[in-house]
Amino acid sequence: MSCGHPLSSRSASSPQAFSVNAIDKIQRYLPQGLTSRILSQKDKIEGERRQVTVMFCDMKGFTPLVTRLGPEKAYSVMDQVYEILIHEIHDFGGTVNEMTGDGVMALFGAPIALEDAPQRALRSALAIHRGIEEFNRSRQEKDLIRMRIGVNTGIVVVGTLGNDLRGEFKAVGDTVNLASRMEGLAEPGTTYVAGNTFKLTGGLFQFEPLGKKEIKGVREPIPVYKLLSTKENLYRPRLGSERMIFSRMVGRDRELDRLELQVLKAVNGEGSVINVIGEAGMGKSRLVAELKRRESTSKATVLEGRAIQIGKNLSFYPIIDLFKQWAQIREGDDEAAAFGKLLASVRRLCPEDLGEVLPFVATLMGMKLPGQYAERVKGIEGESLENLILLALRKLLIKATELTPLIIIAEDLHWADTSSIELLESLFRLAETRRILFINVFRPGYQETGDRIAKGVKEKFP
CATH class of the missing domain: 3.40.50.300 (P-loop containing nucleotide triphosphate hydrolases)
Known part of the structure; x- marks a missing residue:
């Protein structure tokens, strides 16, 4: 079972065709120097297996929004939503891997390696929900925007890069597929995470256990958790030295x-x-x-x-x-x-x-x-x-x-x-x-x- 997500595979009929070029928008908001750092690693990551945290994020009710507002106004709204998503992902070290008509797929830990990818991804998810809430207040409209986010951590195969981020950059594997399933389960305005991400971050965030869920393509039901917040008794999650430690360090x-x-x-x-x-x-x-x-x-x-x-x-x-x-x-x-x-x-x-x-x-x-x-x-x-x-x-x-x-x-x-x-x-x-x-x-x-x-x-x- 595998699921590939090539960056450049958008059809002419995709809703994204109404908006500005997706890759230009991604590159516009990349932190200074990150594009060159990503491209410099082209030869290093071809076909490489890495532990990565994958995030899927989409907007609930995009099609009704287009019907209600008309294509021009609806995609103007989506462009503003994209800016929130891209900024909050990049601010925590993630990379937007794909933009759809109503959301994004992002990677934390590839192509740029991160030592604390799961924590960064969850902090990014919380920031996205806060950003969307502020956007709703500024719009003062009855039709509130709500994002559904799914997160999973595991091994993926990272593909190659073209010469301008338009090429072959993609991540494949069961980890990607399960992150997508988490997003599909999530209620609007929430983030659902799979067990691996929960284990790596459970001491730093508040979660609501949702029990075991049947997941398409997965043989046995798996535990799912709803992300609630950072833990109130901490100053903040330490994205470095205070990660969860499950075993004694060896060799240092x-x-x-x-x-x-x-x-x-x-x-x-x-x-x-x-x-x-x-x-x-x-x-x-x-x-x-x-x-x-x-x-x-x-x-x-x-x-x-x-x-x-x-x-x-x-x-x-x-x-x-x-x-x-x-x-x-x-x-x-x-x-x-x-x-x-x-x-x-x-x-x-x-x-x-x-x-x-x-x-x-x-x-x-x-x-x-x-x-x-x-x-x-x-x-x-x-x-x-x-x-x-x-x-x-x-x-x-x-x-x-x-x-x-x-x-x-x-x-x-x-x-x-x-x-x-x-x-x-x-x-x-x-x-x-x-x-x-x-x-x-x-x-x-x-x-x-x-x-x-x-x-x-x-x-x-x-």
């Missing part, structure tokens, strides 16, 4: 011991900067996850931030991510709640310097400042603002290390923006005098980010 004891030695040094007052470098799938995040389970790590405060695949277009994203975790700012917090949490967190550490630290940390995080805090940053721009932000962050981290050793884990820095790299390099100097350990996790071959950090750390922290 030496590297793990070396990392733990740096933790012990920090606990005893000696800071350091460590780089964990490796290609996707080599176990970088797993190594960090194992380190966090060690007893020595419990003697320090651990803060984590990570860059995302479109991070070059998002200034300071991993730094902001780190401070959101520190202040326990959740994704659903509004502006007032988020600022209140940051205020409380900064006040606990820097009560005497609150007026000098809070405005600049909040500015870095893109928060709207009230009253006296807005006045403090008024008229400050450019290099002067950057220096004051750096000073505020240094004060905050220094105060934190006076209370407890600090471990700062920055993941996926190969995707970070230049501003984040420069800021981190400035903060690394704290390790010379403070009990702070920086752990930088990234892939090799990214000259402006990961390679730059590797070179700088080697020169300044031999």
Whole structure:
């Protein structure tokens, strides 16, 4: 049993013929550089078997929408829906593999390898539903748009690529077929996942078990789960080091011991900067996850931030991510709640310097400042603002290390923006005098980010 989904096989009678060219739309919203990275792997992925998370997403009631609004208005609506789908898939590292008249098929983990594909896919699904809800509110129409999403994880065979993403790129196998069946079962506005995806993400998301379902083409009934939300008791799902671990790591004891030695040094007052470098799938995040389970790590405060695949277009994203975790700012917090949490967190550490630290940390995080805090940053721009932000962050981290050793884990820095790299390099100097350990996790071959950090750390922290 197999199911193939070639990217270019759309007939002239397809509903997509009414809209702009599907592949042009996909490429228009690809994160900067992703197209070239995909195409550069053409020779590597021909006929390759990979574990991939597959997502199918379509709109319920597309045909009645065309009848009710007429083709022109209906496809205008669909173009806006496509933008939501493509953005939310790419934002979490997925690749749109096929566009139909009323939905998409996407892959997480191919052609670009991802260490946490199932988690990314489910976060993308939740973001799609939120985006569609916002779109419905903006339309103010009675006919609400609802998406049905199906997700499955397993082995697929990834095909070859043409020279412009129009060619032979496709994924085939039972995994693809089952993801499509999950979408077919899903109620409008919901996401259904199969058992493999549930097992890999069950500790990070809330699900409703739906029992075993008869699936066409599958011999025995299989368990199906409805995705509800991320777990409320977590700051957010860690898309890197806090993935579910079902077994002891094998073959990395030496590297793990070396990392733990740096933790012990920090606990005893000696800071350091460590780089964990490796290609996707080599176990970088797993190594960090194992380190966090060690007893020595419990003697320090651990803060984590990570860059995302479109991070070059998002200034300071991993730094902001780190401070959101520190202040326990959740994704659903509004502006007032988020600022209140940051205020409380900064006040606990820097009560005497609150007026000098809070405005600049909040500015870095893109928060709207009230009253006296807005006045403090008024008229400050450019290099002067950057220096004051750096000073505020240094004060905050220094105060934190006076209370407890600090471990700062920055993941996926190969995707970070230049501003984040420069800021981190400035903060690394704290390790010379403070009990702070920086752990930088990234892939090799990214000259402006990961390679730059590797070179700088080697020169300044031999």
